[in-house]
Amino acid sequence: MEISSDQSDSLLSLSSSTPQNSLNDDNLPSHPPNQSPHQPGTGQNGQPTLQVPSNAHMLRRFAIRSLLLVVIPPLVTIYYFFIWKVLVSEDPERLPVGHRNAIWVYYSWFIVGVFGLNVSRYGLAGVEAAMLQHEFWHAKNAMVLTMHSGHSWSGLGGWARCLKRLFARKHIVGRLWYLLATLSLMATVALPLSGLSFELFDGYVKSSEIPNVIGYNASDFNRRPPQRLGERLGGVWQVGSPTVLPAAGVAFTAPYLDRSQYSYLGELPNSLPDDGESVPDLFLVPQARYPSGGEAWGLRISYNCSLVDSVSNFTILSQRDMFTYAGRAGYDPYGMGYQDFHRTLSTSDPSKITAFNATASNIFGFGAVGSNTDDNAWYSGGEGFEYTAGGGGNASILEYALWQFHRDIAGDVDFNNTVSPSISGMGYPIYKTEDGSFAHNSSFWEGAAHLFNTTLYLGHVRAVAPPIGVRCARVSTLGTAKLDLDTFTFHSFAPGPPPEFGTIEINTVVFGTSVLRMLPTTNLDRIFESANAPQPLGAGNLQYYQNFLRPDMLLRSIVRAHAFDAMALMYDNVNTLANAYPQPNMTTMRPGKIIGLGVVPPLVPGVFFCIWAFGCCVLGVLYGFSPRWAETLDAFSFLRFGADYADDICDPQEFGSTVEFDKSDGLCRIPGLVGDSRVKREVGHITLVPRGNIASKRKKYM
Incomplete structure (x- = not known):
């Protein structure tokens, strides 16, 4: 079918009259095509009513993930201080005595430490999603939000990328990323340092034998x-x-x-x-x-x-x-x-x-x-x-x-x-x-x-x-x-x-x-x-x-x-x-392994563990139990957000498919707050919205 020049001019005029980045309730998609979010019905007084779609849901809470974040890091920190203050011989040369199970406690510490580090990352990933909905902690724009993908704040790759961009005088992370990265870094550094704070020594452990x-x-x-x-x-x-x-x-x-x-x-x-x-x-x-x-x-x-x-x-x-x-x-x-x-x-x-x-x-x-x-x-x-x-x-x-x-x-x-x-x-x-x-x-x-x-x-x-x-x-x-x-x-x-x-x-x-x-x-x-x-x-x-x-x-x-x-x-x-x-009135000891102090003062990793545990506990209590749209900021969330902004990211000049995301300047024009694009409607829609469009805990979303 051929389009006349008049028709072409009319389409171009219509296209130019529709702003690409307008994020009001009318032009931001909040439901699948050809499906109205509200089905009309008849109430008792004969007036039409709005029916909530069956696929609309309230924001959810993920208590187990948050509970682990609140409990496990403090327990790991307490275990560390228990080993230091109770089981470690301050001077294994002068007092070479220790607990009979000290060697197993020493090895168990590294298992507990690695477990605690991973549990904290697991819990912080959930807190991250809740805090991205918060007015103070939300990402400034989509580029900053993209830096959160894969929970980059929890590993060396994300830290290296952040430092690289900082040296290039390009800020691609926000305060939330820095906060989560700091807590993860504290535990990541403290764990190997704790291995240098404790060492196994030859010594004596108690027994019940008569000497x-x-x-x-x-x-x-x-x-x-x-x-x-x-x-x-x-x-x-x-x-x-x-x-x-x-x-x-x-x-x-x-x-x-x-x-x-x-x-x-x-x-x-x-x-x-x-x-x-x-x-x-x-x-x-x-x-x-x-x-x-x-x-x-x-x-x-x-x-x-x-x-x-x-x-x-x-x-x-x-x-x-x-x-x-x-x-x-x-x-x-x-x-x-x-x-x-x-x-x-x-x-x-x-x-x-x-x-x-x-x-x-x-x-x-x-x-x-x-x-x-x-x-x-x-x-x-x-x-x-x-x-x-x-x-x-x-x-x-x-x-x-x-x-x-x-x-x-x-x-x-x-x-x-x-x-x-x-x-x-x-x-x-x-x-x-x-x-x-x-x-x-x-x-x-x-x-x-x-x-x-x-x-x-x-x-x-x-x-x-x-x-x-x-x-x-x-x-x-x-x-x-x-x-x-x-x-x-x-x-x-x-x-x-x-x-x-x-x-x-x-x-x-x-x-x-x-x-x-x-x-x-x-x-x-x-x-x-x-x-x-x-x-x-x-x-x-x-x-x-x-x-x-x-x-x-x-x-x-x-x-x-x-x-x-x-x-x-x-x-x-x-x-x-x-x-x-x-x-017969005495009992003797027997040779065994005891825990002594290493080359790093135990207070150094102890401080790191305390900061890590305190931060995890506070974030878990304040934000971990808050309702949110998803358990974590996962790939499906990015897919949905991208679909909502499909028309905005189609320009190959600003969103090249073969360049790093931090070089796609168009992402800076897309908002980073995870909120409600239908604030005034009974059924909302979670997507990336400007400041102020905070998702309500009392609404349903689809």
Whole structure:
């Protein structure tokens, strides 16, 4: 059929008079062609009525999807914090203990995390559809809406496209896309970071097994031979052995102490300090192969040794003007080297001082040990446990002062005379005269003048070192306590001395007494060795030291002596389980995997998880349960919206079929609000509409 020119002009005129983008109720399609949305009928008064089509429906709610969004992300976040705060060992090196199911919790976390991430995306996809109907959150135009296709805000592809367009200074997303992308990104980043926050470590987990232990208990503590304690102490001390506790080697601390502040408790097996560190409150119990807890009897100790830099720091040795001779000391039961001179001096108070000399090849030493306790004291149950660092309470005090003199021997060269810190105000037993020779100070200690053979020693003295000293305060007691394997602490301590066996000589002396007995019988070369100091050099059949005994060496030697004294009291300084016996009041742990902290602080992913969970919960409550046209913004929704605007997107100049959607500028002229195109009618139609055409929850739509 041919069209005349007049007819053609009429069609062109009609076409040009119809605006393409007019979105009023009359020209925007809201029902299939050739079908009226309202079928007329007759009411009771004879007036025509409108009948709602059978395919018209109310907006729907999708409660399950929204409920998952509200519940699952917070639960995942709570699970993360539960693992961190309850199951993670803050310091697996120092406290290598954990829950028996920690390894399964560790692996389950990643399953739960991935599940939670996907559930949140599932729930946010539903919230997205509801928020696109909202006046504040709706897409600015169809291009921004198209960016929501495939829920691009939830994955790397969408994030990369957004960044690419931002660098090109082209904004193709709106505030809703940014909000949903931020929440998804929080969870996506937090999950792998959590894997770097937690790590599996080798450690111990609890069991119900009864351990076999080594160490003394209340029934045999006082049944050892009289000289055994001194022999066990001196042998390991003088060779510089490590101060490591036997077997599992757990030193339990008082609950108020922070174990991380003490380096010797840094790993298992624990040690006792071998330098100037203090022991504030430790409980030594029989040891098993693995850490064991429950109720145990043991030795509770506290001691602190420090260098002395002033005579005023001494409370016993400072009484040097009141010394009186009290007789020669007994034999040397420790095998530390027989002393030519060994004298006991008395003071005006119950304290006691022992003066002695010692020789270490080219170094002659004159020392004094003071104590305020009896060197035969044994545990009776009335010791108490009051202690202060300065020696208050019922602390036992040990004070040690040492004067050293360098004497020449064949091959003695390059001797270092430096000694620091030294004791000020202490004086010297010999002094240098005006002519450069050395003389005996007869007024220094009147009662101990005969400790020096001036003919033998003074003629060979080349240098005099200033005095050095150490002061120790000790307290100890025996008793029973409950052991906490989660923190390696003890509590509910009850004093309980071992039973006596009728002979006072057989009762074991208290902690520190063996050190008090041993030091006056010890040559300087033994102190050098016990401190792991550099070995002397050889010159033919002779040997010589290149320096005086330094204060730090003396401190290390005395501190180590106390460590071995404690281990001799409890374990005989034995480190084998050959003679282990069952301990029914205790339960042991077994090796297993525990969760520890990784390289990323747990707080970092924790913050991300909290933001993610809070955002999901808020959006789910505010928008998730709102009625909407579809469960999600899916492909069918885009198909329907496109059909409504079929005439608008047919121009190949603006809507090319082979270019990216963000290059189709015509999309910017199509509105992005998902709303009602038939606001004034009884039955509405959901499509893309301008601002203000909000869909009503009380209408039906088709």
